[in-house]
Amino acid sequence: MHQLWPVPTASASTSASAAPDTAFPGTVPPGTAFPDTAPPENTVPPELSDDDLEAIYDYPADLDRPWVQANFVASADGAVSVDERSEGLSSPADKRVFLLGRDLADVVLVGAGTALAETYRGARTTEARRERRRRHGLSDVPPVAVVTRRCSIPPDAPVVTDTSVPTLVITAADAPADRRAALTDAGAEVLLAGEDTVDPAAAIRLLGERGLLRIDCEGGPHLFASLMAADLVDQVCLTYAPLLAGPGPGRIVAGLPSTPRDMTLRSLLHEDGFLLARYRRA
Ligand SMILES: NC(=O)c1ccc[n+]([C@@H]2O[C@H](COP(=O)([O-])OP(=O)(O)OC[C@H]3O[C@@H](n4cnc5c(N)ncnc54)[C@H](OP(=O)(O)O)[C@@H]3O)[C@@H](O)[C@H]2O)c1
Numbered sequence: 001m002h003q004l005w006p007v008p009t010a011s012a013s014t015s016a017s018a019a020p021d022t023a024f025p026g027t028v029p030p031g032t033a034f035p036d037t038a039p040p041e042n043t044v045p046p047e048l049s050d051d052d053l054e055a056i057y058d059y060p061a062d063l064d065r066p067w068v069q070a071n072f073v074a075s076a077d078g079a080v081s082v083d084e085r086s087e088g089l090s091s092p093a094d095k096r097v098f099l100l101g102r103d104l105a106d107v108v109l110v111g112a113g114t115a116l117a118e119t120y121r122g123a124r125t126t127e128a129r130r131e132r133r134r135r136h137g138l139s140d141v142p143p144v145a146v147v148t149r150r151c152s153i154p155p156d157a158p159v160v161t162d163t164s165v166p167t168l169v170i171t172a173a174d175a176p177a178d179r180r181a182a183l184t185d186a187g188a189e190v191l192l193a194g195e196d197t198v199d200p201a202a203a204i205r206l207l208g209e210r211g212l213l214r215i216d217c218e219g220g221p222h223l224f225a226s227l228m229a230a231d232l233v234d235q236v237c238l239t240y241a242p243l244l245a246g247p248g249p250g251r252i253v254a255g256l257p258s259t260p261r262d263m264t265l266r267s268l269l270h271e272d273g274f275l276l277a278r279y280r281r282a
Contacts, residue, residue: 001053001093001276002045005268048269054132056267057100057237057278059214066208068109069235070217070224071101072252079245080221080252084117093271094239098218101237103129105142105216107168107207111223112148115159120144122163141165142216145191145207147223149198151179155186163187170203172196200230221254229258235280236263242273 048056059067073089074080082088090098102108102123110120123142125133130140145168146153153160153169160167160183169183172194180190193202204227207215217227227233238252263279270276 001048001096001269001271003048003052003056003267004045004270004275005265008045053097053100054104056269057097058104058136063213066204066213066215067234068204068215068217068227068232069101069105069237070219070227070233071098071237072219072224073098073239073241074252075241075243075245075249077244077246078251079249080219081249082243082245084249086118086219089241089243089245090239091241091272091274093269093274093276094241097237097239097269097276099129101216101218102142103132104136104138104214106138106214107212107216108142108144109207109215109217109223110144110146111220112146112150112152113222114218114220115144115146115153116157117220120146120157120159122159122165122167138214139165143168143212145170145203145212147171147198147203149175151175151183151190153183153188155179155182155188160186160188168207170198170206172198198226200226200232204232219252221250221252222256225253225255225258228253228261229256231258231261233261233281235266235278238277238279240275240277 072080073086073094075089080086108123122144125141133140141164143165144159144163146159147170149172151169151171167188169188169190170193171180171190173192174196184190191206193199193206204215217223262282264282265277266280267278268275
């Protein structure tokens with residue numbers, strides 16, 4: 001994977017010690033215009049190491065409030081899925097950054113539609129990934145938090161049963177009591193974030209109160225729309241796949257309308273025709 005933006009200079013060399021969201025050593029600072037002149041020859045940006053990626057994608061230091069990052073992959077014509085799954089859009093580079101998003105997070109946040117469509121399970125780790133998490137002061141395994149107004153997750157769903165840490169189910173107080181009880185009996189921890197609907201701000205606040213400040217939202221489009229409508233999205237990591245999916249699938253956002261918001265491009269990486277962009281709240 002290579003960094004396209006900020007534009008590496010001829011002497012570019014990335015560094016594991018680079019602070020997140022500062023210009024990499026030897027690079028043009030963010031916001032600098034592309035040079036008019038052609039770049040010198042033989043200036044292919046260096047291959048990014050795991051440490052480089054970690055520096056690029058790490059969360060802001062010393063967070064004192066929950067901070068929400070959303071992760072998506074879309075086709076070049078804007079589709080969010082192929083055959084109702086995101087798998088057909090992904091690539092090794094996308095998966096590497098997707099897993100890194102989990103590895104650097106306190107909690108993985110997902111909507112019930114995605115958890116069911118993508119057959120979610122509790123997060124898996126390896127010793128190397130646990131070591132990375134420990135270095136960042138994180139627990140060994142991030143819990144998955146599923147948002148569902150109706151408590152529609154079956155208690156025997158793998159996201160509830162196949163996990164090493166209890167899954168959090170964020171729902172509304174008027175969700176059917178028997179479904180809430182069944183999820184609790186199956187090992188999930190049920191959190192109430194509203195009366196007749198899930199209030200996204202309350203949901204994020206509840207996670208923050210548990211010390212889960214680094215929130216990695218993996219979608220889907222309806223959950224993303226509600227977070228956007230409540231102005232809770234701090235960063236979007238979006239992979240563009242070199243694919244035209246055609247009409248049919250929706251976009252990465254669906255449902256609740258929201259006010260357009262400016263974002264700034266913080267980094268753009270490339271591998272095998274896939275573009276991995278990272279936008280942050282302007
Ligand atoms: N390309 C990608 O990167 C990507 C990422 C994620 C998902 N996807 C795709 O997106 C599709 C799923 O789309 P989706 O829009 O159904 O996903 P979703 O947003 O994950 O799920 C929608 C469901 O989540 C619950 N929910 C979401 N926001 C809520 C809120 N604010 N309050 C209360 N409940 C809320 C509701 O569940 P209840 O009905 O249970 O109340 C709602 O029906 C799948 O095909 C998946 O593959 C693609």
